[in-house]
Amino acid sequence: MDLVNTFGLSEDQLMVRRNVLELLGRALPWPRIRELDEKGEFPHEAYDALARAGYLGLFYPEGLGGMGGTHKDFTSLIETLGYYYTGIAQAVMTTVVYAGMHVVKFGSPEVQKEFVPKIISGEIKLALAMSEPGTGSDVANIGTTAVRDGDDYVIDGQKIWITCAHVADYIVLVCKTDARADRHKGVSILLVPAKAPGVTIRPLKMLGRRTTHANEVFFDGVRTPARLLLGAENGAWRNLMTCLALERLCLASISAGHCFKITEYASDYARNRVQFGHPITDYQAVSHKLVDMAIMAETARQSVYRVADLMDGGQDAVREVSMAKIVCTENNFRCADLGLQVMGGAGYSTEYDMAMFFRDSRVGPIGGGANEIQRNVIARQMGF
Numbered sequence: 522m523d524l525v526n527t528f529g530l531s532e533d534q535l536m537v538r539r540n541v542l543e544l545l546g547r548a549l550p551w552p553r554i555r556e557l558d559e560k561g562e563f564p565h566e567a568y569d570a571l572a573r574a575g576y577l578g579l580f581y582p583e584g585l586g587g588m589g590g591t592h593k594d595f596t597s598l599i600e601t602l603g604y605y606y607t608g609i610a611q612a613v614m615t616t617v618v619y620a621g622m623h624v625v626k627f628g629s630p631e632v633q634k635e636f637v638p639k640i641i642s643g644e645i646k647l648a649l650a651m652s653e654p655g656t657g658s659d660v661a662n663i664g665t666t667a668v669r670d671g672d673d674y675v676i677d678g679q680k681i682w683i684t685c686a687h688v689a690d691y692i693v694l695v696c697k698t699d700a701r702a703d704r705h706k707g708v709s710i711l712l713v714p715a716k717a718p719g720v721t722i723r724p725l726k727m728l729g730r731r732t733t734h735a736n737e738v739f740f741d742g743v744r745t746p747a748r749l750l751l752g753a754e755n756g757a758w759r760n761l762m763t764c765l766a767l768e769r770l771c772l773a774s775i776s777a778g779h780c781f782k783i784t785e786y787a788s789d790y791a792r793n794r795v796q797f798g799h800p801i802t803d804y805q806a807v808s809h810k811l812v813d814m815a816i817m818a819e820t821a822r823q824s825v826y827r828v829a830d831l832m833d834g835g836q837d838a839v840r841e842v843s844m845a846k847i848v849c850t851e852n853n854f855r856c857a858d859l860g861l862q863v864m865g866g867a868g869y870s871t872e873y874d875m876a877m878f879f880r881d882s883r884v885g886p887i888g889g890g891a892n893e894i895q896r897n898v899i900a901r902q903m904g905f
């Protein structure tokens with residue numbers, strides 16, 4: 522990874538970056554990644570190693586056993602994970618941010634004390650269940666319901682595309698607790714044991730990110746204790762938006778890291794590939810592609826650190842986080858597409874890693890609120 526251009530990272534942040542890359546080199550050697558990708562298996566060894574080293578708590582409050590890191594600390598960590606392998610970055614961010622932020626920010630003090638240390642130690646994993654077969658971009662239109670019955674809620678409904686639900690111990694469920702309430706009202710978030718009676722999880726085969734694949738999740742009369750409500754009953758919409766902004770920052774950071782990996786990989790190949798008696802990097806048509814990839818990687822990185830700085834300064838950065846998500850995820854896929862072209866037939870072959878990079882990069886513009894929706898957000902912010 523380009524450690525020379527530190528982009529204002531502190532010595533501590535650079536040390537974390539170096540240590541994480543070393544740790545992953547041991548816990549998740551590259552042949553193992555290819556094997557896990559082939560089998561669609563979760564990277565348990567690497568996840569557990571990161572947990573043992575304390576990195577899952579980097580962004581969590583010290584009072585709950587975390588390190589109290591800043592947005593920039595966290596962004597740098599996720600970018601590093603995304604550089605090493607997008608699957609391990611996705612695994613960490615799904616539990617720690619996507620789902621875990623709801624527990625850390627909006628769980629009762631008792632729920633925080635019970636669950637946060639277990640998240641940090643890797644004892645439990647989480648998934649966030651929001652999307653449904655009938656509604657993806659239009660999250661406010663969800664139909665899964667939770668009805669209060671004594672000390673429990675009883676849940677019925679169906680979710681789809683739920684990353685890592687198959688390895689999750691708990692599902693952070695977005696549902697309606699007042700089915701008659703209009704759209705953004707009546708929305709609540711509950712922590713639901715993933716192995717509770719009535720929960721059925723069905724793995725789905727996806728194009729990329731196969732080690733953290735999506736799942737269908739069915740809820741049929743599932744009971745969860747009312748004390749596991751995260752935030753106010755019927756009042757979780759704003760909380761959902763807060764956590765989605767952090768998710769977008771993470772998705773952007775993963776993509777920024779991945780741009781660097783793809784650029785390095787394609788450059789190494791091109792330097793060693795000789796055609797017409799010259800390394801193909803001697804041909805401007807090739808070197809300019811590699812230059813464009815390097816520019817896209819650097820632009821992506823700059824956009825995520827800008828958002829992290831704004832958030833560390835107390836701003837919600839709604840517009841900037843949507844912009845960073847668009848820039849990073851679209852640069853990521855364009856880098857993969859160009860990298861594949863630079864490698865010719867080798868890029869298209871599964872014998873090389875580029876084909877996996879290409880598959881893994883395609884989800885960025887879709888997940889975490891599709892980029893069309895991010896453009897709608899920016900348009901609204903611009904008053905259109």
Ligand SMILES: Cc1cc2nc3c(=O)[nH]c(=O)nc-3n(C[C@H](O)[C@H](O)[C@H](O)COP(=O)(O)OP(=O)(O)OC[C@H]3O[C@@H](n4cnc5c(N)ncnc54)[C@H](O)[C@@H]3O)c2cc1C
Binds near residue numbers: 681682727892893897
């Ligand atoms: C690999 C993967 C993992 C995922 N993980 C999770 C997860 O863990 N948890 C979870 O809850 N969800 C998850 N999702 C779901 C993801 O959030 C949705 O796929 C995404 O929000 C888009 O919803 P949709 O697929 O239903 O597409 P649709 O909403 O049907 O949209 C289809 C197309 O229409 C466009 N479109 C829709 N409405 C508008 C509009 N108003 N203006 C302009 N364009 C519009 C969209 O941008 C898109 O291009 C995951 C998805 C994928 C692919």
